[in-house]
Ligand code: HEC
């Protein structure tokens with residue numbers, strides 16, 4: 084008899100906790116995801132629930148701490164540097180929902196990095212003309228100069244002309260090489276490197292072979308609340324200052 088009462092009590096407590104979580108998730112979905120400071124309790128709730136989801140679904144590529152993997156071209160989610168958008172919760176949420184270059188009609192897929200070392204016609208874009216290895220080297224010296232690193236001056240000037248001229252790099256990465264977050268073209272002037280360590284060799288590979296990183300879409304796998312919770316968690320690890328889970 085006493086045992087039955089314990090079971091019933093445990094069930095009732097479990098049901099109450101479940102209902103409470105469901106209610107908070109509904110509040111979370113109704114809230115403006117970027118009005119973060121308005122409701123710290125809700126924010127903490129989301130970050131706490133987002134972390135285990137991140138560990139299960141995202142850590143395999145982005146790493147348990149979200150630091151990414153430059154060998155595989157997986158971005159660091161903690162550095163405050165964003166390929167797409169400005170790192171608002173809504174921006175992050177959209178990436179999680181539809182992915183990048185993934186099999187979903189709403190995925191982010193507005194540009195790929197063409198392979199300039201390939202002969203014509205370039206499968207990625209017939210308008211892209213191949214570059215000779217020496218021209219790619221000149222472009223690299225130009226990029227190093229833009230980053231404030233040591234570069235061969237004559238080669239960098241030739242590279243600058245190619246960049247803003249025939250090679251067409253400016254079209255995606257902008258004339259000042261600071262990139263374009265509307266199409267996922269990275270800033271080439273900062274110390275943040277998506278592929279490799281920023282060395283001449285790594286830059287050469289990106290330009291010669293092209294790049295097209297893929298992040299899966301999660302709208303078929305995670306609930307709407309789960310996606311928002313994961314987005315809050317990613318936001319929290321990229322804004323450590325003044326934003327804690329507890
Ligand atoms: C199969 C590996 C893989 C998995 C799993 C994965 N990602 Fe990604 N993610 C990537 C890659 C690669 C990119 C970079 C795409 C590119 O080059 O544009 C990326 C990009 C992103 C970006 C954009 C970062 C920026 O700088 O703009 C966000 C945000 C992101 N992922 C979040 C997530 C979250 C959250 C999950 C789990 C729900 C997840 N990813 C799961 C591989 C993965």
Ligand code: HEC
Nearest residue numbers: 194195196250251252255267268276277278289294295296
């Ligand atoms: C059609 C648009 C487009 C053009 C033109 C283009 N890029 Fe890119 N580039 C991209 C995109 C998009 C990425 C990111 C690819 C990814 O996320 O997988 C990229 C990535 C890169 C990277 C890797 C950056 C990193 O952080 O690892 C380098 C280097 C680069 N581009 C240099 C160039 C140079 C030099 C040119 C001209 C010869 C050029 N790009 C032309 C779109 C373009």
